Amino acid sequence: GVVWLQFGLLRSRPMPFSRDIARSLAHLAPWMMADVFIIGALVSLIKVAGIAQIELGISFWAFCAFAILLLMTVQSIDA
Known part of the structure; x- marks a missing residue:
């Protein structure tokens, strides 16, 4: 949806x-x-890190960048 709106702005005419x-x-x-998912993933990684060796790939x-x-x-x- 954002790409659709941006394309309309670039054309100077709404799509x-x-x-x-x-x-x-x-x-x-x-x-x-997405930010809530990252916090949940970090909490679960901290809990599992006590049991196994974990690496953040x-x-x-x-996903953090996303x-x-x-x-x-x-x-x-602008709504």
Whole structure:
């Protein structure tokens, strides 16, 4: 949805259904809880680290970057 809206802004003309997509994104913002998932994953990793050897791989850091970028994207959209 964000890409659709951004493409319309770059064309200087809104794409079809842009208003509905923007409204949907505003309503879905509270349900985007990637940061909550990261906190839960860290808590579970700390608990499991007492039992087994744990390494944080590239996928964990990529998801952290995704959560930060998602947060920045959602904040940049004017509802």
